[in-house]
Amino acid sequence: MEINIRQWIVSVMILGVLLIGGCAQQDVTSPPANLPTEPPVTAQAPDAFSNLPRLEGKATVQMVINGRPVIIEVDxxxxxxxxxxxxxxxQRQVYDGLMFHRVVREPEPFVVQGGDPQSKDPNFGGNLGTGGFIDPATSRERYIPLEITPQGAQSPVYGSPLQSARISQTPVLQHKRGALAMARSQAPDSASSQFYFALSDLEFLDGNYAVFGMVTEGMDVIDGIQQGDRIQSAQVVDGLENFRSNGPS
Structure with missing residues (x-):
């Protein structure tokens, strides 16, 4: 009975998060119910994404939140x-000054979400959670593909949650407490700039949302974030030599 109650609570929590954003483009939601029956599974990055930045290895990012540092290993x-x-x-300082517009801790610790560029304007009157990074090179919003590497795989799967791709392996990067992942809408390839920190282990999101980092220091800072708090600064402090600004080298 206790397990059933817990599952009910989690389901209600997920539904509430889904409804908060309405038509937002980068909401953290439960796995979509209308996944295609024959999703595309791509072992290597499609040509459509070949011009996107890449990190070929690991890097360390320091965020300063409420005057305190948070260290993130980016994978x-x-x-x-x-x-x-x-x-x-x-590197573009997009995250400097942005707000954490969604914090969900009840009925159980869930996520802290930020990264909407619209939140930099304190007078913005629209719905936060709907914005993404506008690439000055194209004057259009940059989207990145859903990217998940299953355990034992040589390369990521792109454009499809693992379950709908009929892949039973769990991801290498999982939603453990402190994980950093990309928020998106129900469309798999709709992530842009919004991200979230997992406040607890969230196994039900594994294989559906792309984890790409982990808090290694300062999780107490993340635990203390309130809705409306801002990122003072973010900078790469190690591993920048692994960064490629325009696709693979």
């Missing part, structure tokens, strides 16, 4: 495009 070994996109946005 480009298992999520090269997702990690490369994040490092690129850090």
């Amino acid at each position: 480009g070994t298992n999520a090269p495009i997702t990690a490369g996109n994040f490092v690129d946005l850090v």
